Amino acid sequence: SQKIEQNSEALNIQEGKTATLTCNYTNYSPAYLQWYRQDPGRGPVFLLLIRENEKEKRKERLKVTFDTTLKQSLFHITASQPADSATYLCALDNAGNMLTFGGGTRLMVKP
C-alpha cells in the first residue's frame, strides 16, 4: 500500500544550526512533491514544490532535495531561528493536483 513517512518525533535543534527533515515514501511515483508549514491553530501554508525531474530547489534559507531512486525528500532550513518552530508536512502528488500528506514533523528551534 502507499505510504508516506515523516519522523513523528519532534526535532530539537539550536538556533543557527541547519534543520533537516525527512520524507520517505513507498508505492508512489509522484510527479512532484510539496512542503508545507503548519503553526498551531492554523492551516498549512505552502513553502516549496519540487518536480520529479528536479534534484534540488532553494528558496531563501530553505532547500528541498528529491531523490526518486531512494524515494526520499529532504527539507533543510539553514541558519534556523526560533520563528522556524512549527510542524512541517510533505505532500506527494502522482498527478492531477491530488495531494497525499505525511503526518508531519514538529521542529523546535531553541535560542
Add this chain to the structure above:
Amino acid sequence: DADVTQTPRNRITKTGKRIMLECSQTKGHDRMYWYRQDPGLGLRLIYYSFDVKDINKGEISDGYSVSRQAQAKFSLSLESAIPNQTALYFCATSAGGSQPQHFGDGTRLSIL
C-alpha cells in the same frame, strides 16, 4: 481578510446531531477540498470538487457529504455525528495542475 474562510472555528456537539461546516474563498480557484486532521495521521482527504458541478469522494468519505453551492463555497456535512468524527477539519483551494493548495484555518469539531 483571509483568502479561505472556514466557519465555525470551533464546534462542540452531541452524537447524532447534523452538522454543517462551511468554507468560502476569494481566490477565484475552481478546485476545493475538505480534509480532516488527526494527531499523527496527517491530513486525509474527505471530498473534493474541481468545479461547481463536480463532486468526488476522497479517502475517507463515509459519514460525510458535501455541497458545492458556487465556485466560492464548499460545505461539508455530517448527517449524524459520531464521536470518532472528532477532529480538525480543513478546507483548501487550488488553481489546479501543480499549483499549491491554500488552506483555511480549520474547524475544531468535538462530538460528545
